């Protein structure tokens with residue numbers, strides 16, 4: 074008689090987009106081998122600034138300047154969202170939108186423009202890519218491209234991921250795990266929260282604790298990248314990003330069709346951890362975005378501001394850490410440090426997590 078394979082109980086620490094997507098991928102693509110429990114301080118619906126997933130724009134716009142591993146993650150997510158938008162009837166929060174990217178002549182940040190007359194690597198991976206003719210480009214712009222892309226109404230998407238996890242038998246419990254006594258003690262605490270005899274009950278642990286891995290596993294490469302956005306009423310015609318503007322800012326216009334709003338932004342402030350709103354930067358963000366979404370301006374030439382948001386991206390020197398490690402008696406897969414790309418990386422990262430466990 075054939076024996077049933079043992080079900081492997083996986084603890085996921087963290088319920089941001091990385092923890093949730095990893096949990097879902099284990100359940101959906103793990104061939105029935107995994108049982109998943111999530112323990113997290115912040116959950117879908119929460120709005121703490123340190124919970125990065127609550128504050129993303131979010132859009133698909135690869136940050137990669139060549140075909141790196143992270144670029145591959147972006148491509149996997151693009152393809153997955155394309156199917157999701159086509160096939161899913163329920164509210165997912167993901168919307169197909171028209172994108173436009175502009176690069177300035179002399180870029181200042183790492184967001185390098187494609188070399189003159191050459192298209193970015195992702196031009197052959199996205200749908201409907203076309204260059205914007207020089208005559209149509211805004212002033213002081215070297216290169217522009219249009220393409221089909223996606224935006225995410227983040228709280229709706231996080232709730233959708235959790236619904237799917239629960240429908241597949243996964244569970245989620247809210248708790249802040251201790252960080253001072255080491256990782257194994259945090260996992261022991263998670264086993265208490267879930268009413269299990271001990272941490273050895275878990276076959277493996279996914280550490281998707283974002284920037285808080287600084288404390289949880291002592292990763293000093295992690296650093297905060299503060300991002301401030303403004304939500305305005307109305308749905309912009311295009312999802313626009315202008316790269317190579319002043320340091321510390323990029324112009325982004327991210328429509329959320331299902332919510333009837335657009336996210337305007339966004340500041341990029343490395344090593345700033347404050348989640349307080351900086352009111353001085355609001356006019357600067359709005360004025361920079363105005364020429365790119367005139368359709369959102371009222372008769373007074375101003376946006377109708379709904380709210381202002383601040384989130385802390387989990388930056389990491391050396392890039393995201395997606396890695397297997399044995400910590401005392403625990404098999405751990407780290408999945409954190411995804412900076413400003415967690416949504417667009419999420420499907421590729423979750424599949425790598427699954428692969429590392431297999």
Ligand SMILES: Cc1cc2nc3c(=O)[nH]c(=O)nc-3n(C[C@H](O)[C@H](O)[C@H](O)COP(=O)(O)OP(=O)(O)OC[C@H]3O[C@@H](n4cnc5c(N)ncnc54)[C@H](O)[C@@H]3O)c2cc1C
Nearest residue numbers: 087088089091114115125126132250283300384415416417
């Ligand atoms: C303004 C802004 C704009 C952005 N725009 C985009 C975009 O357009 N596209 C894109 O792809 N990305 C974007 N991002 C980046 C994206 O939001 C992040 O990369 C992503 O949300 C990180 O997800 P995460 O799951 O790693 O971390 P988080 O969302 O921070 O989740 C961490 C989880 O770990 C839990 N946790 C941590 N420590 C403990 C503990 N000790 N005990 C229990 N639980 C714990 C937390 O409670 C939380 O549930 C943006 C971010 C910001 C702030």
